[in-house]
Amino acid sequence: FQIEIDKSLKVPIYQQITDFIIKGIESGTIQVGDTLPSINQVAREINVARETVIKSFSALQERGIVQAVQGKGFFVMTKSVDIRNRVFLLFDTFSAYKQTFYKALRDSLGPNSIVDLYFHHFNPKIFKKLLRDAVGNYTYYVVLPFDYPEIADYLKYVPEERLCLTDRYPGYLKSGYSAVYQKFDDDVYKALAIAGQLIKKYNCLTLVFCDTITEVPAELKEGFERYCRENGINYQISCGIASDEIISKGDSFLIIDDDDLVRLVEIANERKLIIGQDIGIISYNDTPLKKVVGNGISVISTDFKMMGETIAGIILNNEKACVQNPCRFIDRASF
Incomplete structure (x- = not known):
């Protein structure tokens, strides 16, 4: 023709x-x-x-x-010519709260858009290959970076006006990218301040946090320590909950990893400790299951649904925006 x-x-x-x-x-x-x-x-x-x-x-x-x-x-390649937006979405790993984000982004973009989901698993080589191979095949790129400075070079593969960072905005990246991100140090500090009276019920607050690139950024630990020091809270930091962990009445925990959360609940049940009275538990990042398990698990969480909706708005309106996503403390029965 x-x-x-x-x-x-x-x-x-x-x-x-x-x-x-x-x-x-x-x-x-x-x-x-x-x-x-x-x-x-x-x-x-x-x-x-x-x-x-x-x-x-x-x-x-x-x-x-x-x-x-x-x-x-x-x-x-296809008869489906009504597609207006084809979005490349690069996450670190899969989780229930990222599924909430993905669904909100997809639904908000509407039926004339496609979202292809990929995972880099905190591997710089995978991150680089996926991003480089995707360039030119999508109208927009939504990327969750991690603490690896060379990522700044990899992001240059993508036209800046078609790139939006999500969840994190590492300090090694220049300003100017569109982003909908969490400010972990301020978020945890403000959330703990809201929970302040509840925290005083307990003898000690333990942050269960592994300081690696595959965990929530170190800024979260900094915000936690700053709050505890400024408010005279007895605290400690642990790298995980062992199956034989010794916990006592009056202990309280801020748990990052859901596997640690499960182990802690199991230990408390075995030792007949009442969660929310004898010990306190706050989990990081909300999921639908945490609303109902054990009459509810208290959480500190950003709004992942809003995060997806906000990024969809940036894409549909062809905007450039850098937005700190809101975070809150949700008080349930576990604290």
């Missing part, structure tokens, strides 16, 4: 090329698996610059309508 345009129209030439191909797919004259004419051929036949054709084909590729195969050209 030969692409046709009308240079007398006010519609940009690259958009006319895109529209022509989309209409051809919709009508059936262009089929899934067909090869598009080469960039040079189109530029020559309609007498436009190669850059104009590249811009059109790239827009189709970002929406997942065509795919570039090196040395062979662009192939039509």
